[in-house]
Amino acid sequence: xxLLLQTIFSxxxxxxxxxxxxxxxxxxxxxxxxxxxAQGETYMVSGVLxxxxxxxxxxxxxxxxxxxxAAIVGSVLFERLVLRSRLDWDPSRLIIVTVGVAILAEGIAxxxxxxxxxxxxxxxxxxxxxxxxxxxxxxxxxxIGTTVTITGALILFFRSTLLGHAMTAVAENPxxxxxxxxxxxxxxMLSFGMAGLLGGISAxxxxxxxxxxxxxxxxxxxxxxxxxxxxxxxxxxxxxxAAMFLAIAEGLVxxxxxTSLETPLVFGVLLxxxxxxxxxxxRFAGAARA
Amino acid sequence: MSALAAGRTRGPALGLAGVVVAVLALxxxxxxxxxxxxxxTLNLAADVCFFGIACTGIxxxxxxxGMLSLGSAGFVGTSAYTVALTTTHWHWxxxxxxxxxxxxxxxxxxxxxxxxxxxxxxxxxxxxxGLATAFAGLITAYPTATxxxxxxxxxxxxxxxxxxxxxxxxxxxxxxVCVAIAVAVFQWAVAGRRGRIFKLVRADAxxxxxxxVHTFRTRLGLFVLSAFFPALAGALLFPFEGLITPDTVGxxxxxxxxxxxxxxxxxxxxxxxxxxxIILWIQALVDTAGNYSLLxxxxxxxxxxxxxxxxxxxxxxQGVETLxxxxxxxxxxxxxxxxxxxxxxxxxxxxxxxxxxxxxxxEIAPVMAKLSEHGEHRARAGLEVSxxxxxxxxxVAVDDVSLTLKPGTITALIGxxxxxxxxxxxxxxxxxxxxxxxxxxxxxxxxxxxxAERTRMGIARTFQVPRLVEELxxxxxxxLGREAGEASVWWRSRKREREHAVTALRRLHSAGxxxxxxxxxxxxxxxxxxxxxxxxxxxxxxxVCLLDxxxxxxxxxxxxxxxxxxxxxxxxxxxxxxxxxxxxFVQRLADFVYVMDVGRIVRSGPPEELLGTREARGSLLxxxxxxx
Numbered sequence: 001x002x003l004l005l006q007t008i009f010s011x012x013x014x015x016x017x018x019x020x021x022x023x024x025x026x027x028x029x030x031x032x033x034x035x036x037x038a039q040g041e042t043y044m045v046s047g048v049l050x051x052x053x054x055x056x057x058x059x060x061x062x063x064x065x066x067x068x069x070a071a072i073v074g075s076v077l078f079e080r081l082v083l084r085s086r087l088d089w090d091p092s093r094l095i096i097v098t099v100g101v102a103i104l105a106e107g108i109a110x111x112x113x114x115x116x117x118x119x120x121x122x123x124x125x126x127x128x129x130x131x132x133x134x135x136x137x138x139x140x141x142x143x144i145g146t147t148v149t150i151t152g153a154l155i156l157f158f159r160s161t162l163l164g165h166a167m168t169a170v171a172e173n174p175x176x177x178x179x180x181x182x183x184x185x186x187x188x189m190l191s192f193g194m195a196g197l198l199g200g201i202s203a204x205x206x207x208x209x210x211x212x213x214x215x216x217x218x219x220x221x222x223x224x225x226x227x228x229x230x231x232x233x234x235x236x237x238x239x240x241x242a243a244m245f246l247a248i249a250e251g252l253v254x255x256x257x258x259t260s261l262e263t264p265l266v267f268g269v270l271l272x273x274x275x276x277x278x279x280x281x282x283r284f285a286g287a288a289r290a
Numbered sequence: 291m292s293a294l295a296a297g298r299t300r301g302p303a304l305g306l307a308g309v310v311v312a313v314l315a316l317x318x319x320x321x322x323x324x325x326x327x328x329x330x331t332l333n334l335a336a337d338v339c340f341f342g343i344a345c346t347g348i349x350x351x352x353x354x355x356g357m358l359s360l361g362s363a364g365f366v367g368t369s370a371y372t373v374a375l376t377t378t379h380w381h382w383x384x385x386x387x388x389x390x391x392x393x394x395x396x397x398x399x400x401x402x403x404x405x406x407x408x409x410x411x412x413x414x415x416x417x418x419x420g421l422a423t424a425f426a427g428l429i430t431a432y433p434t435a436t437x438x439x440x441x442x443x444x445x446x447x448x449x450x451x452x453x454x455x456x457x458x459x460x461x462x463x464x465x466x467v468c469v470a471i472a473v474a475v476f477q478w479a480v481a482g483r484r485g486r487i488f489k490l491v492r493a494d495a496x497x498x499x500x501x502x503v504h505t506f507r508t509r510l511g512l513f514v515l516s517a518f519f520p521a522l523a524g525a526l527l528f529p530f531e532g533l534i535t536p537d538t539v540g541x542x543x544x545x546x547x548x549x550x551x552x553x554x555x556x557x558x559x560x561x562x563x564x565x566x567x568i569i570l571w572i573q574a575l576v577d578t579a580g581n582y583s584l585l586x587x588x589x590x591x592x593x594x595x596x597x598x599x600x601x602x603x604x605x606x607x608q609g610v611e612t613l614x615x616x617x618x619x620x621x622x623x624x625x626x627x628x629x630x631x632x633x634x635x636x637x638x639x640x641x642x643x644x645x646x647x648x649x650x651x652x653e654i655a656p657v658m659a660k661l662s663e664h665g666e667h668r669a670r671a672g673l674e675v676s677x678x679x680x681x682x683x684x685x686v687a688v689d690d691v692s693l694t695l696k697p698g699t700i701t702a703l704i705g706x707x708x709x710x711x712x713x714x715x716x717x718x719x720x721x722x723x724x725x726x727x728x729x730x731x732x733x734x735x736x737x738x739x740x741x742a743e744r745t746r747m748g749i750a751r752t753f754q755v756p757r758l759v760e761e762l763x764x765x766x767x768x769x770l771g772r773e774a775g776e777a778s779v780w781w782r783s784r785k786r787e788r789e790h791a792v793t794a795l796r797r798l799h800s801a802g803x804x805x806x807x808x809x810x811x812x813x814x815x816x817x818x819x820x821x822x823x824x825x826x827x828x829x830x831x832x833x834v835c836l837l838d839x840x841x842x843x844x845x846x847x848x849x850x851x852x853x854x855x856x857x858x859x860x861x862x863x864x865x866x867x868x869x870x871x872x873x874x875f876v877q878r879l880a881d882f883v884y885v886m887d888v889g890r891i892v893r894s895g896p897p898e899e900l901l902g903t904r905e906a907r908g909s910l911l912x913x914x915x916x917x918x
Contacts, residue, residue, distance in 0.1 A: 097595050099360075100552075100591045103584065107583075107587060110584045110585065219541075264425075
């Protein structure tokens with residue numbers, strides 16, 4: 001029972017990270033129809049900067065602010081400079097571009113910090129909560145709570161606010177949205193900024209427990225994408241649920257079988273997700289009408 | 291190394307001088323390691339070859355299938371580890387081990403492809419990426435067998451039985467042989483009809499299936515074939531490097547392979563090699579300790595992704611073509627006309643040559659007479675729709691519709707937008723399911739027949755918005771009408787292709803479109819596209835022809851020309867259905883008119899009665915009149 005509970009606790013923490021990255025990918029997709037495989041780099045950039053600043057002696061709150069700000073700015077610049085002028089490109093090419101930016105970010109980080117693994121102190125210290133022998137740290141609880149809250153806020157945002165509707169409209173049809181008075185560019189910038197914020201927050205909460213390095217971006221992105229894929233790329237709620245499900249499944253496989261089998265599992269799950277969405281009538285092979 | 295894959299508009303043909311130059315250039319490139327360029331050693335060159343081979347698979351899948359391979363390293367790994375395991379644990383000789391490695395990769399590709407190929411773009415890309423990561427994970431999960439993260443090692447020699455290769459030079463020769471194999475397979479896969487069909491499936495799977503292509507099988511076949519290349523590279527990578535680790539075959543490697551292809555040029559058979567040469571060499575030059583290599587990589591990759599859409603290879607090819615063009619132009623006396631090229635007629639005002647008022651009767655007759663060659667069931671084939679019904683959720687798009695298309699007549703279907711006309715045509719051509727009712731063609735029930743079968747039985751259609759393959763030429767698009775459904779994509783006969791080309795050219799000529807034959811469709815206007823689509827439909831020699839708003843977007847002259855074509859179709863015995871909003875056009879043309887509103891046929895009758903007077907037209911949808 002202890003092992004099971006511990007696995008679940010750790011998985012919920014992992015799942016929160018996947019969820020935040022996954023929801024970030026959903027945000028980018030909702031406003032631009034682009035699959036942003038560089039989303040994990042917001043996590044990396046934020047974590048690395050915060051850790052570096054703490055290492056230079058700056059107070060945690062300042063470093064944290066700087067880290068999150070860097071993630072937001074990076075994300076917004078990415079949309080503005082890299083993606084905006086290329087929106088009419090083929091989706092495959094755009095995925096490649098986002099991957100290219102991810103590689104570039106990794107390359108810069110590799111140059112700056114080398115192969116070091118960096119970390120900093122958690123925001124919430126104190127005794128872990130112990131249930132039946134299984135422990136979960138206050139930071140972990142904060143992370144889970146934050147994730148659920150943010151996801152809930154985003155759901156409300158998209159469903160009930162004008163801004164949320166505007167953002168969705170921009171992805172469907174930027175030109176017509178423009179004619180209706182919505183500034184498509186600003187909407188996209190906003191959503192990419194929000195995605196950057198999510199990456200930054202997840203780094204702030206998770207790096208103290210798992211560390212960060214130049215190459216943590218892509219694997220995280222893969223997991224986040226799996227969660228987003230389950231959500232059909234547009235639903236934050238489903239992305240959260242899928243992320244938790246994935247993390248728990250991975251955790252169970254890791255605890256009871258073999259840690260190296262975790263990724264083959266993710267792969268299997270992705271296939272199932274794909275097959276599930278098969279039956280969702282791909283009429284006219286994706287075109288609007290014949 | 292001219293890589294003009296079929297389907298591309300035909301470039302300038304190389305004369306003898308051109309071939310000699312190409313061969314010399316190729317030899318110069320192969321001899322690169324001999325020039326003493328820093329870091330460009332035989333070893334690096336062989337590496338470039340193997341990476342390039344793996345990349346060629348990605349190139350094929352992306353360039354012709356539109357599918358992004360973010361996980362090819364998984365197949366490199368399958369093959370490499372198979373060779374490693376069989377030679378290390380079971381002491382197999384190398385050659386059978388290599389064959390086993392390739393075979394196993396192909397089998398894996400077939401199994402995985404069954405699911406993967408069905409996925410839409412995003413899922414496919416990521417699932418494939420997951421494959422490579424999963425593979426690396428599996429390797430590390432069983433370290434006793436696979437050596438775990440440290441991997442497996444061997445002596446760097448290739449014992450072929452009749453010879454042993456263990457020098458750098460020997461390996462380079464082996465690598466070049468493999469490159470030749472890879473390029474040959476690539477060229478074979480995209481030759482002529484095959485390349486056209488792949489591009490069709492990629493551009494518009496719906497039209498592909500309507501024209502008779504088994505889209506799933508085609509894409510699966512392409513996927514498995516594309517796995518051959520990384521498998522070949524992987525099988526030889528193990529003895530070449532003497533080492534295989536999970537890192538070499540994980541997700542990062544896969545993504546880097548894609549980067550190489552993007553840099554080198556997608557769609558060109560040598561793209562992967564150009565990209566591999568550039569990146570591997572730069573990496574060797576800059577800093578093998580690793581600190582800069584990733585950065586340089588990222589920068590070069592992005593620059594190419596942004597600014598060189600066709601990659602370095604494409605830029606080179608365009609450069610060569612421009613150069614060849616200049617040389618040829620410069621070598622002619624400016625007073626003489628360039629007779630080897632197509633005579634350039636000034637672009638006509640309308641889509642069709644105004645000099646032709648319609649295809650000359652004696653030209654059209656032998657072409658149209660073919661309609662009766664294809665068996666009794668095609669000539670004299672009438673189409674009957676009976677009680678057709680189709681709903682989408684709560685919306686009934688087609689409600690108890692019955693109509694008849696008699697051979698040798700033109701039937702018109704008119705109605706306001708949203709009445710269900712296009713849906714009905716989709717149902718008849720098989721693109722939409724029939725919820726209720728039946729369709730019979732020449733007394734055979736085709737209600738559940740897939741679209742490809744219906745096309746083979748003689749139903750052809752055009753679309754409201756012409757659906758053509760943008761990147762192919764007009765001639766290629768028209769040829770697809772006939773050749774797409776002929777046989778599996780892997781079959782090809784040059785003789786048949788020539789025959790098709792001749793027929794297609796003749797049809798284009800009689801439609802007045804031969805001046806457009808080599809133009810890429812993406813450069814055409816609406817009217818031209820409509821006619822090209824019409825010619826493509828006619829290339830199938832149909833018994834039933836469904837034309838969805840053919841006159842929309844055409845000028846008055848073009849409409850007259852269109853009318854002539856449709857009348858000749860009727861004269862040849864086809865059953866034609868025309869949907870249109872232009873009531874004058876319909877009245878001139880039709881033998882019988884159906885009026886559709888909110889999914890039902892509300893009126894029907896001869897055109898003079900329904901459309902003859904303003905009063906009659908005004909009350910077409912008048913409920914008081916009731917169905918005729």
